[in-house]
Amino acid sequence: MKRALLIVIPYVLFLFIILPLSATTPSAAAETRSVHAQDEPYFAACAREGLNESECAGRLIWFKATAGNDRFHTYVFQQRVGVLIDWYRVLRSDQRGDRFRAWGIINDPACCTPGTPDCPAKSVDETYGMDWCPGDEELLGYVGRTGYRDPACDFRDAPLKEGDEHGPADQRQSACDLKFGTSTGALGIRKFPNPRFDKTAWQRLNRSLASWAGYNRPVAAAGAGEAARSHLQDGAIEPPFLIGTACGSCHIAFDPLNPPADPANPKWENIKGLVGNQYTRISEIMVSGMPSNTLEWQMFAHARPGASDTSAIPTDQINNPGTINALINIAKRPTFAGEQVMKWRKAASCAGSSDEALCWCEPGHDGKCWKKSLEQDTAHHILKGGEDSIGALEAIQRVYFNIGSCSEQCWMNHLSDLRQLDPQQRGFGQMPFNIGQCRRDCPNFRAIEDRLPNILDFFMSAEAHTTDLRVARENQRRTTMPEARYSEQDLVADLEREFGENAVARGREIFANTCARCHSSQPEAAAGQFASLDFHRIDPGNGLREDWLGNDRNISASEVGTYRCRALHSNHMSGHIWQEYGSETLRAQPPDANVREPGDGGRGHYRNISLLNLWAHAPFLHNNALGPELCGKPRHTGNDFYAMRPRYVDGSSRKLLPPDQQPACFEYDPSIEGRYRLYKLSMHELLNPAQRAPKVTLLNEDITLRIGPRLWDGTAKEKLLGFQLTIPSEIDGRGVTAGTLGNFQHKQFIVDLVRAKTGAQELEASLIQRFGEDTGGKVLGDLKAIADELIGQPNALVEALKARPYLIKQVYSSCTAEIENEGHRFGEDLSEADKKALIAFLATL
Template identity: 80%
Template sequence: MKRAPAVLALLAAVFVAAIPIAATTQQEGAGATPATAPPAAGTPPAAKVVHEQDVPYYEACAREGLNESECAGRLIWFKATAGNERFHTYVFQQRVGVLIDWYRVLRADQRGDRFRAWGIINDPSCCVPGAKNCPAKSLDETYGFDWCPGDEELLGYVGRGGYPEPACDFRDAPLAQGDPHGAADQRQSACDLRFGTSTGALGIRKFPNPRFDRAAWIRLNGHAGSWEGYGRPIAAAGGGGEAARSHLQDGAVEPPFLIGTSCGSCHIAFDPLNPPADPANPKWDNIKGLVGNQYSRISEIMVSGMPGNTLEWQMFAHARPGTSDTSAIPTDQVNNPGTINALINIARRPTFADEAVLKWRKAASCSDDKDEASCWCEPGRSGKCWKKSPGNDTVHHILKGGEDSIGALEAIQRVYFNIGSCSEQCWVNHLSDLRQLDPQQRGFGQTPFDIGQCRRDCPHFRAIEDRLGDILAFFLSAEAHVADLRAARENVRRAAMPTATYTDQDLIADLENEFGAGAVARGSEVFAGTCARCHSSQPEALAGAFAALDFHKADPATGMREDWMGNDRATPVSEVGTFRCRALHSNHMAGHVWQEYGSETLRARPPDPNVKEPGDGGRGYYRNVSLLNLWAHAPFLHNNALGPELCGKPKNAANDFYAQRPRYVDGTSVRLLPPGEQPACFEYDPGVEGRFRLYKASMEELLNPAQRVPKVTLLNEDVTLRIGPRLWDGTEKEKLLGFSLTIPHEIEGRGVTAGTLGNFQHKQFVVDLVRARTDAKSLGNDLAQRFGAETGDKVLQDLQAIAGELAGKPDALVAALKARPYLIKQIYSSCTAEIENEGHRFGEDLPEADKKALIAFLATL
């Protein structure tokens, strides 16, 4: 099938008329050679080509009516890795010690199972080698991965240098008017955005590894298209309690690709208004970039090469589909997964004026400040300077606790650090090393990284920073507009009959047929009186004037709904009553790694007095969430725990993570319910009615807390942390010196939660254990101050007893901790909460008819 050159001409006319686009002739699924199109009138002579892999993205820009800046931001959001392919291939594996098995996640022969296993979305432009019309005829040609546009060139550079990075041809949008950095284009080279080509999964990108040795790879794996030998477990000599190893952590073996991720890897999702008929085979018009992927198992992806009995697996892989622990890499040791934000109607999202913010700001010179720590001008540029200064700013509250609170542009930039950009140049050496137990050594705790130093030393930082305005423009574009149930149902009808309509009155009639006569109108009244205090952004709601609120009011100029259906204000976690561990997230605190991304106003918030764990530094709060399009975004709460559990039921049982880790427990013993008593999970269904069924079931749980079956993520096997030097020559002759610290999966008949491990402050425990032998008096004073005299004395006595029991018998620590479980679960825990779907009991006392009315009304938002 030929792609008409007129398509590209149309795109040029729609949103980039000033820049000519190279026409391409495309065989379906095949590569193409760009040909030069005639230049449009008045265009620069040195126009850049459009790569074949970019064509669907520009078509989407035309379909959504995006302007040049919005379209540029969209392409960056979907493709730019900002150099994190080194992080995901080397740094994460070898420095952080967490292994990703990219072949397990992305192998082409399981493309049809990929969404159900990992929740990631297949790239519609890619194909399985050997399939009809696929340019690659065997898996050996693509090293076991999908074939994707651009691979006709990329594959030729595997094992050699010189790859022409596609991002170098990125077409920048015009500069913003009035930029302090001047009228001339001084942006960092677009090459440093780093696009590569698709892996076959949207948002996950690949680059050719110039250090790859094909012959060595075949010796290890049997043939070029297999990674089996690379990821195969190697038995460790430490015994059954010691985690197996694999060549994934062997720096001497180079894979064919370096794998990077874009921000879209979490946020790209199926369009609720136009879901795919088959989620494993979506079309481009089924894809949106800002909705947030509620099926993504990003945490399991990040530890896909780790055995289950490792500290790292248990710290990462506790998150539900659609959630991510953004502080797992910085290891704040707080079990705190949060939902991937749905970026909807951002133009109406509340902001907060006069917050105290210390940050770097654009400046035209540093003439009055020669200290590079507070003012810096980029060499070779004219007036492109940055000055670090305090100010009272208007900011958003982005993360669940409002931690990204120094401005929208900076919050976007921080996402790139979360996905690994600039790790070696900027921040990896500021992380806590989980196995560093000497408080005098680097890596024992976190330290703040310096944004100014990162800007100077990392060109990828500057490449993103110079285009943050375009990404924000994309956030504010039509692609972020709401996806109403009415429009979704109309689209379903039009698929069968193009002239079909489905009006607001049709929706109300159907909802009232299901929930009762007058339900929508009554639900609006119930919402105003019960929910609007937190879930309305209208000034009248903040003033308490709920009765006159119109929750569907739209801006006549844009058609955008005026109410964001949330006010983003911080609420003490004890008032909300939900699982509090996420509210105790600490990486924004002074002295911690993301310190420079938190406002001084945030850090000055007083602790929630009703929370027993430490709450200094602005911790202990949740911002409420928007209820826009709630019908499409169940389950609920910040951890997706409220509502039925989601499951993919993939064909490959090894990737059936829900089957491996059921969640429902007996609330008394915190032990898993027997298989026959476990409520059924909801299989992934991104269709319109599938989302609506999940919404209704989740709303029933929200409004009827007494009927919720408690959910807890439990350890499913003992986890052993080996403390001490290791001697290993790659055989069974490994020797392990020191002692082992084992967290049993059951203590005194009660299940041990994954949070018990994730929240266990094992470093402080080991330090105090040593002090119990060497400086008991000082330790006793510290413990009394932390826990009170009576509890402090008990802890000191138990630590002294354990230290005595360990003398000459390092393995006795396991039994010692089993005999004193309170040390793990209470004293040395950053958060002691267990039930993950508790809290948010607002509305539970409503009459049953009002609950149904509220469910009906919220479906119209």
């Protein structure tokens, strides 16, 4: 089962109108009416937030545009990558009320479960078991048919910005290529009618149009610990819908200032597009069709709620989940001048250049050209280690590729194929994504690129403004007393009753002296002048807080001391997949001298993040590991992912604490006081590192890999070639960490294993250079011994490595860190009173 090697977000005319359900081909007039109806809640939100035309257009794209990744999530990911998504398990309408607790999904307020009061669909047979959503009166008529006209074709573009380098004419790629589809009932997850769907075959397989039981049922019983397979992997069976994801699928979440009374049934006014979903279990969604004893499930489905390993598909074999970013006061986010940036820039012509790798003009368009050049730019540092450092527009677009847009035209052939073990073959390592080639060959690329300024304007809009605790509490009071007021003085008074007299003022002093060198963006902080800083100062020009409360400068991973694997992320290095999205300045950073793993290419750092509205965004750290573990406790226990995988371990860091000693998880609670309680608990852990129970993600099942083909005659299985490997979840009574396998550089290990037999002298010199004479010699000796042991019995590999664990855990590991909630010990020496004061002050920011 070689695939198992893969390790594997003034327009408002009237409120929402429900149109009658029809399964017939719609007229153009009816279709236009439907598109407008499903957009109305979005236009209402634009009016509520005070967004202009460009900001509103960007918001609609953020919420709806999949840019063609429905093919990736339906075909490419399943068949090319070999990882299965069970969309019915995630989106089935009869479990709509449990989605938030199970998957962290934000339900679409406009959708409904068929058969419920006022729902246009009266039976789940009409919607193939899914929610009914606005626009489905047209879309359902095209399931199993061609000719569907995507609602994005009616998207109303905002006017072009003045002074655009491509001229005043509107030459934007057709909005149809944004690909909106209709909602699945989960905000940010969109559906499209599958023209290849065979209704008769579906009924024969599932016995009902609403059921997917035959589609996701195993086609062969598992044997000898091997994972069962299902029709999810069967290309001959077509589902009724193709499913795509918008960027908002990870970022749309509940408004901290106005949370829903019932998280399973939010209203539109409870929802914001940029706050970041700290409950999403996007990793579990992406492997929802995989049995839990597969390597893919064990390696991928362990990111905490609100975090995702965005390099899991474009894998760098470094286990590094990171939080979904909360986009707050982006207009005040620091930028860095003088960065050396090689990138494509708008141009009016390609005069003097005929090389399309350096300059290209879009055919049929006058003066719409792009030229590649190295220049000094002012740029943001976007990702956890400062990557995505060539410009905000490019950083936004890269997200679309990372979630599958243009995957067949531009992405998949550049990824590392973890099944390819021959270093001479394509796919052994990564190749850089080619922005110029993708622009030429993928219309979805151009559709997004031409509207990136609208998305960035949305990022800068009022919807991304701060969500202060004072305002949240005032809003809470106004639900029962419309004229209620809750001033800054009221907040300070309440905090001082809780944390002690003068706590907020004292906390400000502590913050200035202890934290501001990293967590202030004011020029005075950069100059070391902390005492006079006003952290609440408002910019009179735009009403935003002056201080972004983070300087976005990089700090070495060893200095901050947190789980360092994310800092070793390698995808933006030269020669790697996202090379073109990293600046030369980024790659010129020296490695962290105190980190034992390779850290070349600008790696080994974390940027100093913003602390704006910290009260609403616990748990903390780049992986959400600091603070209580979050859990949804869904009614359907098969989706209770926290219960499947507790995290707290004993002092050895390799054995789970008994169930009665595991600290209680914190049940999902997006209410104002729920967020505040979680903030206080997380701050206590932050400031008291000695009291933290260590957290490590361990395998919770043995993994069985069948290497080699087999035949199945419907009653029995026969292995033809190869062998079977069982990766144990425990060795000598100690748990095996997910990182041990996720960080294992198996390709280099296998290459060196071969070289130990065919070129030992050259290998020895290389190993000595890497590890020193003593360790290099020991590694060579053990590699020779393993090669001898495997002759005639290749299934002895696991036992050979068990006898020499340092090879997989140290020598051939991209990251050896284990404890996920360690580090950031700043403030631990404060007195108890000062810690309380700091917690009080930070709650006001």
